[in-house]
Amino acid sequence: MTSQLLVRSMTVESEGVLSVELVDPDGRELPAWEPGAHLDLKLTDQLSRQYSLSGDPADRHRYRVGVLREVAGRGGSAYVHDVLRPGQLVGFTGPRNHFRLEPAGRYVFIAGGIGITPILPMIARVEAQGVPWSLLYGGRTAASMAFTSELAAYGDRVTVHPQDAHGLLDLDALLGTSRIDTLVYCCGPEPLLRAVEERTASWPADALHLERFAAPEPPARDPAGEHEVEVVLAESGITLTVGPDTSILQAILDAGIDHDHDCTEGICGTCETKVIDGEVDHRDYVLTQREKDAGDCMMVCVSRACGKRLVLGL
Structure with a gap:
């Protein structure tokens, strides 16, 4: 269900970046969240x-x-910068x-541009928590990099x-040696994410955590390798036949089932669906x-079935 938030204030944080403060219109507490969360804003x-929450999770009265x-x-x-103003209402889910943020003995944070927000x-x-950490924060120019005044309080643990x-980020020096007790969190443009993925390939499994703002170029797939799948919606009592050229999400929507979705590219997580039975081709x-x-x-906007049948919790 979509509720509403009131835009209380908007602040210029850098060239091209606005921060938007959102509150409940009636002053009530907002749903709790943890670092890394995002909101789906219905503008x-x-x-x-989707926008990453960048404030204080302990402050239950503002996002x-x-x-x-x-x-x-x-x-x-463009809508946020040119149309949205304090006093207006926007819908939201989330x-x-x-x-x-998973537990670790040490953290390496890497941000590119607006990727600093989460x-x-x-x-x-x-x-x-007193856990050791460092941040490498890159951007096109110093004037384009938001929230640097907040980061200044952390001293030399932050490299802007x-x-x-200064040229490109020196990821080889930062990530060249794998560490078993360290987690790497990275958010930013796709070239940065690919570079970080390459340099952490020898690190322990699940050491790297990424958040994407856009889907990378999908791998080429042979249309002959795609197949029809039977999708059972357990709660609705509906069985769908999903052709090789139709997404499971589209088949669900065509059947009249209202299912949350947005990006349709497999990057936002909005369409996450419980799988009861069947093997997923993620x-x-x-x-x-x-x-x-x-x-x-599974994310039904892009993922499919390895076999001929899936049972979903819808």
Whole structure:
């Protein structure tokens, strides 16, 4: 169910980045959240976008998100920057969290541009816990990098690295040696994520945690390898035949089942669905390998079945 939030304030954080403070219109407490969570904001009837929560999880009366104006975006950032104003209401669902902060002996945080937003509450949490950590934060220019004044309080544990002044991030020096007690959290543009993935390939399994804002180029698939699947919606009592050219999500919607979804690219986690029976061909960029191996949920917008039948909790 979608509820509403009131835009209480909007602040310029850097060139091209606004932070938006959201509260309950009646002053009530907001749903709890943990570092790494995001909100699905319904800006208009046709425009819904996900934004990482960047404030304090202990503050149950306000949410804060950061929004980068994207010139080549899908319209959400332009709406926030050009139309949305304090005093207006927006719909929301969530918070949802597919970028959870797991326990570790040490953390390495890497952020690129607006990817700093989910990292901020993570840093605050591990700092409060007394766990060692470091942050490497890159951006195009110093003027484009948001929330640097907040980060200044952490001293030399934070490295702010604008590309125009210092070049590309030195990921080889940071990640060249794997560490068994360390988790790496990274959020930013796709080239940065790919570079971090390459340099942590020899690290322990599940050491790397990524959050994507856009889906990478999908691997080429032979259409002849796709197949029809029977999908049983256990709670609805409906059985669907999903053709090789139709997503399971689309088949669910075509059957008249109202199922939350947004990106349709396997990156936001909105369409996560319980799997009761059947083996999943996971094609999303949200679940960890451990979660995929468990096989008890799937992103129905992109993932399919390895076999001929799936039973879902819908």
